[in-house]
Amino acid sequence: MPARAFTASGSEAPFAAASPAPAYAFYPTPQAMGEHIGAEEYRRALEHSNAAARPLSLYVHLPFCQQACFHCTRRPVTTSDTRLAEAYLSRLDREMVLTGRHLDAGREIRALQWGGGTPTFLTLDQMGDLIDRLDARFRLAGDRDREYLIEIDPREADVFTLRHLEALGFNRLSLEVLDLDPEVQQAINRQQGRDLTEQLLDEADRLGFTSVNLNLILGLPRQTRDGFAATLEQVIAMAPSRLSLFHYHHQPERFPRQRRIRPEDLPAPQEVQGMLQAAIERLAAAGYVHLGHDRFVRGDDRLAQALEAGRERHDLVGLGVMAVSRLEALHVRNPQRLEAYEAALDRGQLPTAGGHRLSLDDRLRSAAIEQLTCDLHLDLASLGDAFGLDATAHLAEPLSRLALAEGEGLVERHGQRLLVTSAGRLVVRQLASAFDAYLPAPSPRQASPTS
Ligand code: SF4
Known part of the structure; x- marks a missing residue:
């Protein structure tokens, strides 16, 4: 397929920050992966990765949310019944067993991430049980230098959740703040007071979490330059060690929930670009270093800067619906749909739904x-x-x-x-x-x- 062409001559369309471009967590992106890679190739790649002995990381996808946000692109399962997660957790355990069979038991997991959905949708017992299962199937590192990160919706976590997570071994948090303007929050169906984030930051500091990242999103409905500048001031006052500025891309044909957002409420691309420019300047003035991509770190977060500078290639095993694994030149993905993920595991098979062998x-x-x-x-x-x-x-x-x-x-x-x-x-x-x-x-x- 030909690559996308650029145009010059004053058009803002090809380069506008608000125009869709992948985040490139993986290249090729999961959308570009075909269906011709199966479980057998994944098994061979897992076994081959043992010999290469690269560092091994785990990602666990937990797809549940209490309530649907209209801007969301993650296709979560929305429910308030935490018992529904039980069947998923047992499938996840089956996937761990099937995957772990092909990995050298001595390979230590130094980086672990739980994402979603909302990982803290799980009850404290379910979270503890999941860590126990991970520990039983893989060799989780026990030292303080490991990097164990969990994504948190501040509406679904409190100080007790953080204490529990700290006891389970997590030492990094990523909090979804998005925008603190009530108008914007109403437009995306997500009411979230500033105090929720502040409480969690204070507790994380007290408990000694090594880093806390706050995620903001540019381009949301009813967002204005003044409104976003006010959000940024409040966030800077909270002094998180890291900040991410993501972009909202309106694609209602792909993500049906986005049909609840009125196109006329979306800020113009030039407005979004202006917000981003102002944010970069304001964050620099506040002592944040722009690491590239969408990431900023507080100038005193030397660890983050060192890690970024010394990016190392590691094997990543993704577990759960929609998860992606990367084993050197092979990327594989699990099904997008929960039913397909569960059906494969119920047949006793790894739920590989496709992938890509990198040339x-x-x-x-x-x-x-x-x-x-x-x-x-x-x-x-x-x-x-x-x-x-x-x-x-x-x-x-x-x-x-x-x-x-x-x-x-x-x-x-x-x-x-x-x-x-x-x-x-x-x-x-x-x-x-x-x-x-x-x-x-x-x-x-x-x-x-x-x-
Ligand atoms: S909480 Fe996060 S994953 Fe869940 S619906 Fe909202 S944006 Fe999507």
């Missing part, structure tokens, strides 16, 4: 995307050395499209080095998507300078 070209593009989005520059010479080829020649087509971005002041080319400018930081994902060979070409209307 050399995929790996090169993946490295280019990672370097550009995380480091805000791309060194083509060292990239080529790492892959034993001429990266400038191999990536000539995406580089020629980025030349258009150079004309718009978003990147600078200095020989073999490509630098993202301060204006380009606002659209770094869109710039990185030049290297994505799986994105569909834009329709003529999208590509039009006047669109």
